[in-house]
Amino acid sequence: MKYLYQAGIIFLFTFLGEALATFIPFPIPAAIWGLLLLFLALCVKLVRVEQIKECSGFLAALLPVLFVAPTVNLMEQAKALLGSLPAVIAILLISTFLTFLVSGRVTQGMRSKGKEEQENA
Amino acid sequence: MLDSLSSSSFFAIALTLLIWRIANALQRKTRSVLLHPILVSVAAIIGILLVSGIPNSAYQQGMKPFSWLMTPATVCLAVPLYEQVKVLKKNLPAILLGVLCGTLTSLLCVGGLCLLFQLDQTMTVSLLPKSVTTAIGAPVSEALGGMSAVTVAVIIATGILCNVFGHAACRLFRIQDPIAQGTAIGTASHVIGTTKANELGPVQGAVSSLSLVAAGVLTAFLIPMMYKIFS
Numbered sequence: 497m498k499y500l501y502q503a504g505i506i507f508l509f510t511f512l513g514e515a516l517a518t519f520i521p522f523p524i525p526a527a528i529w530g531l532l533l534l535f536l537a538l539c540v541k542l543v544r545v546e547q548i549k550e551c552s553g554f555l556a557a558l559l560p561v562l563f564v565a566p567t568v569n570l571m572e573q574a575k576a577l578l579g580s581l582p583a584v585i586a587i588l589l590i591s592t593f594l595t596f597l598v599s600g601r602v603t604q605g606m607r608s609k610g611k612e613e614q615e616n617a
Numbered sequence: 618m619l620d621s622l623s624s625s626s627f628f629a630i631a632l633t634l635l636i637w638r639i640a641n642a643l644q645r646k647t648r649s650v651l652l653h654p655i656l657v658s659v660a661a662i663i664g665i666l667l668v669s670g671i672p673n674s675a676y677q678q679g680m681k682p683f684s685w686l687m688t689p690a691t692v693c694l695a696v697p698l699y700e701q702v703k704v705l706k707k708n709l710p711a712i713l714l715g716v717l718c719g720t721l722t723s724l725l726c727v728g729g730l731c732l733l734f735q736l737d738q739t740m741t742v743s744l745l746p747k748s749v750t751t752a753i754g755a756p757v758s759e760a761l762g763g764m765s766a767v768t769v770a771v772i773i774a775t776g777i778l779c780n781v782f783g784h785a786a787c788r789l790f791r792i793q794d795p796i797a798q799g800t801a802i803g804t805a806s807h808v809i810g811t812t813k814a815n816e817l818g819p820v821q822g823a824v825s826s827l828s829l830v831a832a833g834v835l836t837a838f839l840i841p842m843m844y845k846i847f848s
Contacts, residue, residue, distance in 0.1 A: 534692055570770050
């Protein structure tokens, strides 16, 4: 019973996310609206973590498995890319790791700067 | 009769879950980066489909009821986010600045390289949203005349790339701070990367969730703006 109740709460917020995504004409998907709404509900204590803990843990653990089928599907889409495949792969590798490097190092730099200021104060 | 059996959801889901289990056991035993559970599962399933002659479309059809869990599973990322809310609040400026710089880097880098490789505008628009979650990237690309199938393909490839090499990249780029690791993974590789960040630690996971949301929203604003300026 407990898990059904938990699933009910999670599906309710998923639905509210879908409703917002339908009415707000901007490409933010239901999943992101739902995430934000559930986060807000947790912050204002409308929902407590214990009320969704086990079920949300189960769904979160499922997340990587959910990407197996779309990745299998890549083999079909790879054909559409064939002509420009080398360029696409180069762009993918360079831009992904550059983005990784810049965002990580900027945050790390800000953090160590903050620490220094605290220590000096 | 065999046709209807091969597109059975129970067949597709059982196959995926059992192979996932074997792939995970293999990962635990070998601890090899390349024997990543998603890569191993995908290779095994492609092999089984080819050998058995079951078309990919039947497998995809069978997986539909399972894929339906994608939206509620993403919504559940709110829980680790909330559990780390104090750490997030304290470091909000550092995280958001990292996301902003990373997102700008991604867009300018993809745009610049597309010019360099002389890819056409349709292709460029399809590649631009490659670092954000599929559900944001695909409609953004489509709205500007991109091919959403290509967008989905590069988004998944980007995510898998960081899921497999994210930890190694942190070491290579000397990103040791857990908050910076989360920002890098979430900004560069959305939900698929975030599942890796969750494995690295609860702080990395929560920061990665926050970063993927911020990067997604930012990208949805920036791409149409860039498009207006450059065309």
